[in-house]
Amino acid sequence: MKTPLQQINISLPNGISLYLKREDTIHPYISGNKYRKLKYNLLYLQDHWVDTLVTFGGAFSNHIAATAYACHEKGISCVGVIRGEELWKEVVTNPTLKFAQSCGMKFEFVTREQYRDKEHPEFLAYLQAKYGTCYLLPEGGTNALAVQGCEEILGNDTAEFDYICTAVGTGGTISGLINSSLPHQKVLGFPALKGDFLTKEIQQWTHNNRWQLIHEYHFGGYAKVTEALIAFLNAFYEQTQIPLDPVYTGKLLFGVYDLITKGYFTENSKILAVHTGGLQGIAGMNQFLQKKNKTLIAYADALKNQ
Template sequence: MKSSSQQLPLILPDGISVTVKREDLIHPFLSGNKYRKLYYNLEKAKKEGFTRLLTFGGAFSNHIAAAAAAGFHFGFETIGIIRGEELSDKIRENPTLRFAEQQGMKFDFISREAYRLKAEAAFVEALQAKYGAFYLLPEGGTNELAVKGCEEILEEDDKIKYTHICCAVGTGGTISGLINTSGSTQKVLGFPALKGSFLSEDICKFVNNSRWELINDYHFGGYAKINEALIRFINAFYAETGVPLDPVYTGKMMFGVMDMIAKGYFPEKAQILVIHTGGLQGIEGMNKILAQKKMPLIINE
């Protein structure tokens, strides 16, 4: 599956150019890195005779929405183990959960304490006893097959034309795939949406070279945390380029890229490719929160 690339109409210093690889346009519901992460997992699930997918996520999880859509389109029953018991009576108010339910996903809302046990064998065995056989998709979708799918994001021309590859980082699967297939003279920069240094260890489990770096200065306080400066940037960026960004991942990544250009991080005539990993479904839910806080809303249409 190929995605289109769009060079931005921006006036940048030192002959630097920025091009966006529009993975968000691959599919209306299975867009961006979620398509890549799910592709080979669904292939394996079907080959091994599974009819049910089970996975994990939070209230506005892109992965939950994508897994539900994948189940609907490819004929799998889907079960979402959702972090937060208080969400069980708020499905209609939550655009992500509402969409997933419309796609046929069944939910199991559990406490945050229980959710922390999701990777433990006893917890998974209890879920198997409750739901029967299922193909397990990890939170965020990252595993070896997900990395394999993300290795297909870069095309051969991309490995030659650009000096830097930039992407947002959640669980580390997407950047791992990019690192593994990047050109020998390229550097891959990841912009984590979460606080903490644990991601480097996770990424090292999957990658085959050291031509990468995590930029930890643009998480805006942690996962799903934003401020008015970020909102203004996202809206101005959309007005100038026509490219919508989400506030959790791609907005922070692009904010970081542009700030680093202004601060002289990139060398003269750097050719930067940024990967748009989708996630736009989360804007509606974030705007509900912003409206409650009487903050500016994100514009994407």
Template sequence: MLIPNQKVHLPLLEEKDVTLYIKREDTIHPFISGNKYRKLKYNVLEVKKQEHTMLLTFGGAFSNHIAATAFAGKEAGLKTVGVIRGEELRDNWQENPTLKLAKDHGMEFYFVSRSDYRIKNTSDFYERLKTLFGNFYLLPEGGTNTLAVKGCEEILTESDSEFDFVCSCVGTGGTIAGLINSVRPHQTVLGFPALKGDFLKQDILKFARNKNWELVPNYHFGGYAKVDEHLIDFINTFKKETQIPLDPMYTGKMLFGILDKVKQGFFKPGIRILAIHSGGLQGIKGMNLVLKKKNLPLLDI
């Protein structure tokens, strides 16, 4: 599968003599885009190998993972269940574009309170799910497990060894771990967390085998799914200037961070950067509903 690397042409990059390409993983599949396709690939094969008929996973209102799992399950002939954070969504999920997309592809929802969601990884909660749904193949929130990392190790190709830095947004750590395991010794992986907190490093270390990586904090804009007018303007301007759409949860924050680091002189002249576009564009419609309620500018679709 050949995914194009698209060169980014911006005056700032020319001024600083930095080359930036974006690997358009968002073009990999119309519904299961980017890293979600990679994470689900070997997990779906394992579901079939174990002769399960149901795939159960977790996510929030705008989860790319929920939408992708629903479609992947339908494509594979599997029943899917989404344990969704937020009981308040039970009566109005039809108004949420992500959940509507998942339901259209056959996913059954189980809405839980935020306090219950925090204990989703405990044995008591697992037993409750087994009582409700019977036997199922469990995928963690965000889809990160050993098989997901294996899929993400396939993102880079031989020709990508020409780059000095490989940049990735970071949610649950599976994608960046796959990249860390597959880069060449002369390359450095930079991770741009979309969440606040120092726990991500430990999550990545569970799967990463190499040491040539680092996290770049302070570009999370307040935490997961948090955006402001500055980020919205950046994403809209970037799309206008490059014709590359970015999502507000992950890739928008990563590209903002990369270009800010270029501006600061973090990258030496002559450096070549490859940024991984992890998809997630389906979440823009849902984010625009939130922005509209807050009287903030909307993201271009």
């Protein structure tokens, strides 16, 4: 499925032009790269007559929300293994979990210690024993089938770009982009998490070295934000009417703009940034910001009315 390319009509130096690949428009609930990651996984599951999908995520996970709706749409039972055993008390107030539950997702709340061991054979055996023969989909949805789906983000309409830029969570999206990029293109990844572990994750899925991870724009780590980032999101929306999520694409665009001002990109470059969706997480982020008496993401109400 092809998604629109939208030029960002903000004056940029050195003849540089910036476009956004609007993957966020691909589906109203199965957002952006999650649609791509789930596509072949759900086809595999249906072809192999597996009744239940079990996957993993945190309290405001885009993957949990998208998987819940996708399984609802396909008539597949699904279970979300959720990090934080105390969150069972917050299902009715947490917008992501409330939505996932409304789609029919069942929850398995576990401690953070248990979650860290979620790939241990004993824990996986426990899930299989409790939920029967089920399809286990990793956190973030990244596996070989997910990478295959993300390879379809780029196409003939993106061949003119010099740089392909994306946020990075578990590494599946950038791996697909690397595999389908053209020889003249460089893929830049902006991790939302601290740490250098992603390089090895990506290398297992990719077959060229025309890519680089840029680690300076995680804002303290996964799901962490600053006043400067929130100000950027609000200003960007005011100028373009394009909503960005605060965990992934917002940090990506902040980083791209900063690198442009620092002269990172060659003169007359054409840059494509991939909007991977995740807008459902804005409601939860605003709950957090409100409790801290911080500036809110101003366009949250506008998204509700779309």
